[in-house]
Amino acid sequence: MPEQPQRNAIEVRDVRKVFGAGEHAVVALDTVSVSIRENEFFTLLGPSGCGKTTLLRLIAGFDYPSAGAILLHGQDIAPLPPFKRPVNTVFQSYALFPHMTVAGNIAFGLEMLGKPKDEVKARVAEMLRLVRMEQLAGRRTSQISGGQQQRVALARALAPQPKVLLLDEPLSALDYKLRKDMQIELKRLQGETGITFIFVTHDQEEALTMSDRIAVMSAGRILQVGAPREIYDRPAQRFVADFIGESNFLKAEVTGASAGRATVRLASGTKIPASLPDGFSPSGSATIVVRPEHAQIGPDDPGAALHGTVENVVYLGTDTHFHLRLDDGSTFIVRRQNSRGGAGEDFAQGSRVGVLLGMDAAQVLKD
Amino acid sequence: MASAEEIARAADRRDIRDRWLLSAPALVIIFVAAIGPLFVMLAYSFMVKGDYGDVKFGTFSLDGWTSVLFQRDIFDDTLGLADAHLTILWRSVSLSFYTTVLTLIFGFPTAYFIATRPPQARDVWIFLVTIPFWTNLLIRTFAMQQVIRNEGLINTALISLGIVDRPIQIMNTDTAIMLGMIYVYLPLMVLPLYASMEKLDFRLVEAGYDLYASRWQVLRRIILPLVKPGVIAGSILVFIPSLGAYVIPRVLGGGKNMMLGNLIELQFGSGRNWPLGAAISITLMALVMIALLFYVRNVSRSEAGHG
Numbered sequence: 001m002p003e004q005p006q007r008n009a010i011e012v013r014d015v016r017k018v019f020g021a022g023e024h025a026v027v028a029l030d031t032v033s034v035s036i037r038e039n040e041f042f043t044l045l046g047p048s049g050c051g052k053t054t055l056l057r058l059i060a061g062f063d064y065p066s067a068g069a070i071l072l073h074g075q076d077i078a079p080l081p082p083f084k085r086p087v088n089t090v091f092q093s094y095a096l097f098p099h100m101t102v103a104g105n106i107a108f109g110l111e112m113l114g115k116p117k118d119e120v121k122a123r124v125a126e127m128l129r130l131v132r133m134e135q136l137a138g139r140r141t142s143q144i145s146g147g148q149q150q151r152v153a154l155a156r157a158l159a160p161q162p163k164v165l166l167l168d169e170p171l172s173a174l175d176y177k178l179r180k181d182m183q184i185e186l187k188r189l190q191g192e193t194g195i196t197f198i199f200v201t202h203d204q205e206e207a208l209t210m211s212d213r214i215a216v217m218s219a220g221r222i223l224q225v226g227a228p229r230e231i232y233d234r235p236a237q238r239f240v241a242d243f244i245g246e247s248n249f250l251k252a253e254v255t256g257a258s259a260g261r262a263t264v265r266l267a268s269g270t271k272i273p274a275s276l277p278d279g280f281s282p283s284g285s286a287t288i289v290v291r292p293e294h295a296q297i298g299p300d301d302p303g304a305a306l307h308g309t310v311e312n313v314v315y316l317g318t319d320t321h322f323h324l325r326l327d328d329g330s331t332f333i334v335r336r337q338n339s340r341g342g343a344g345e346d347f348a349q350g351s352r353v354g355v356l357l358g359m360d361a362a363q364v365l366k367d
Numbered sequence: 368m369a370s371a372e373e374i375a376r377a378a379d380r381r382d383i384r385d386r387w388l389l390s391a392p393a394l395v396i397i398f399v400a401a402i403g404p405l406f407v408m409l410a411y412s413f414m415v416k417g418d419y420g421d422v423k424f425g426t427f428s429l430d431g432w433t434s435v436l437f438q439r440d441i442f443d444d445t446l447g448l449a450d451a452h453l454t455i456l457w458r459s460v461s462l463s464f465y466t467t468v469l470t471l472i473f474g475f476p477t478a479y480f481i482a483t484r485p486p487q488a489r490d491v492w493i494f495l496v497t498i499p500f501w502t503n504l505l506i507r508t509f510a511m512q513q514v515i516r517n518e519g520l521i522n523t524a525l526i527s528l529g530i531v532d533r534p535i536q537i538m539n540t541d542t543a544i545m546l547g548m549i550y551v552y553l554p555l556m557v558l559p560l561y562a563s564m565e566k567l568d569f570r571l572v573e574a575g576y577d578l579y580a581s582r583w584q585v586l587r588r589i590i591l592p593l594v595k596p597g598v599i600a601g602s603i604l605v606f607i608p609s610l611g612a613y614v615i616p617r618v619l620g621g622g623k624n625m626m627l628g629n630l631i632e633l634q635f636g637s638g639r640n641w642p643l644g645a646a647i648s649i650t651l652m653a654l655v656m657i658a659l660l661f662y663v664r665n666v667s668r669s670e671a672g673h674g
Contacts, residue, residue: 061577062573082576083578083579083580083581084579087577088577088578091570091573093568095568095571095573095574097571097574097575098571098593099592099593108578112578112579112580112584113579160578160579
């Protein structure tokens with residue numbers, strides 16, 4: 001895809017953030033660079049403490065970077081206070097003003113921008129309609145449910161028509177059903193408003209469902225940026241593979257590599273094809289990753305890539321997990337889709353089995 | 368066999384008994400030490416004054432009350448306004464008002480500063496604010512005197528710096544009384560302000576900044592409305608003792624600049640007019656109650672305005 005600078009809504013360039021000083025200094029962000037495109041649903045995904053919220057706060061302006069630049073449409077906004085940035089935030093706690101009504105909350109940003117009264121009124125009505133809260137405009141924020149508060153927080157942040165909307169784990173306080181609904185709602189809102197969304201979450205499923213692109217973060221660094229499918233199918237590093245979805249890791253020897261593809265020899269001696277992370281040419285020993293659903297379980301044939309014993313069979317309704325102990329002592333999980341009338345041969349606990357790996361089942365990791 | 372109903376009733380009875388037992392000590396103190404003497408005062412204010420202080424029991428007179436605002440001319444026995452009393456009343460109310468406003472102006476940033484420190488640092492700051500409480504009020508007031516008198520800290524500094532060539536007369540003025548009251552009552556403003564600011568969710572402040580509110584707008588539209596209970600509590604805690612201040616005007620105001628507290632003391636002391644003293648005391652109490660009512664009504668109205 002051609003990368004044109006003017007198409008980037010936000011550009012983070014070599015940003016470092018250190019909290020504290022001296023021996024108590026904590027590096028929250030370690031030289032992070034990332035470009036977020038206009039009108040994109042971009043997700044920062046990582047475990048707590050990985051720096052994702054810090055990065056969001058730097059973009060919002062609640063904290064200032066220790067080094068580096070943050071560009072909004074090509075203009076450095078890093079030194080600006082938050083009230084001078086055309087960026088709004090949906091807070092994890094919603095942070096609704098308890099002394100104002102629902103409509104008062106939504107109107108606040110517009111009032112602070114000095115918009116004329118009629119315009120504020122019209123825009124608030126529009127926002128209430130957008131988040132389907134017309135009935136509750138006059139309520140205090142303490143008198144509405146968590147899901148409704150979430151909508152008000154969204155409407156409040158969208159009302160001033162920001163260039164970029166920042167969302168700090170906004171769904172984490174909602175129950176499962178409501179969260180599912182809000183995920184769809186958020187996607188709809190993003191489509192209707194055409195605003196760039198930067199979404200912070202530790203929930204991989206949420207990230208995969210909603211995002212156009214995901215940046216996986218760990219320990220103050222961005223490890224990989226890509227579309228959900230790319231992140232899931234082609235994790236570049238062990239952390240990414242481990243954090244998102246289930247993974248089987250295997251030790252292997254790289255015997256040949258060219259044009260993003262490699263041939264690796266497994267511990268069993270079998271040679272299989274594997275794909276490589278972008279611009280990575282390995283040699284010698286490497287770790288490869290195989291997703292449980294990308295492998296097939298079969299009889300203990302000499303042609304199988306891996307051989308082992310079934311240790312456990314876990315029935316999960318939609319599919320079945322076979323926990324295997326491979327001959328080299330490592331564990332391996334194969335997932336098989338269930339269907340009525342049987343999905344194939346049954347492999348009981350203790351039986352000898354083989355694992356078949358397709359042409360595109362394995363991915364070589366950088367670490 | 369006791370029925371369930373009987374057991375429930377017995378439990379209720381026990382609850383009621385426990386409630387009375389637990390509140391008894393406080394009730395005894397309130398009735399014996401506060402409400403009782405109040406009725407004594409009320410009775411005294413309607414009696415004829417004794418020749419050497421005290422009152423003549425069994426008599427009735429409105430003299431105590433009329434002399435709160437009026438005085439009898441010694442020549443023709445006509446009633447005229449008691450200018451001295453009105454001056455003192457005005458001084459008490461206005462100085463208390465200014466003291467409240469100024470402690471609020473000084474106390475608010477202080478409390479905000481403390482509330483935004485890390486938790487352990489907050490405790491240290493609050494500790495520092497409360498240190499003056501360890502010392503007797505009289506000693507603190509004399510300390511203030513050392514600061515503001517003509518040979519005191521301020522004047523010595525100003526003269527040695529060449530800013531003034533003669534000491535500024537602060538002692539024995541209303542300003543001196545006000546400075547003293549601000550100094551003494553400031554912690555009473557800071558503590559309730561801090562208590563409500565500590566509970567303030569500072570993410571709301573961030574949300575305000577995020578929604579284009581400047582620092583001033585965040586203060587006015589978000590922080591102030593949310594810490595209003597602290598502002599009210601602090602104002603009441605400063606205004607009420609200011610109105611009845613006795614030691615501070617006595618020490619810093621000299622003999623002439625009296626406040627209500629000094630006037631009351633005068634009547635029970637060398638003035639030997641206990642009915643008048645009692646009447647002024649009750650007037651003072653009424654003033655406080657009026658101020659409180661005004662405040663509470665004002666607050667509930669502005670609360671309703673948001674709904």
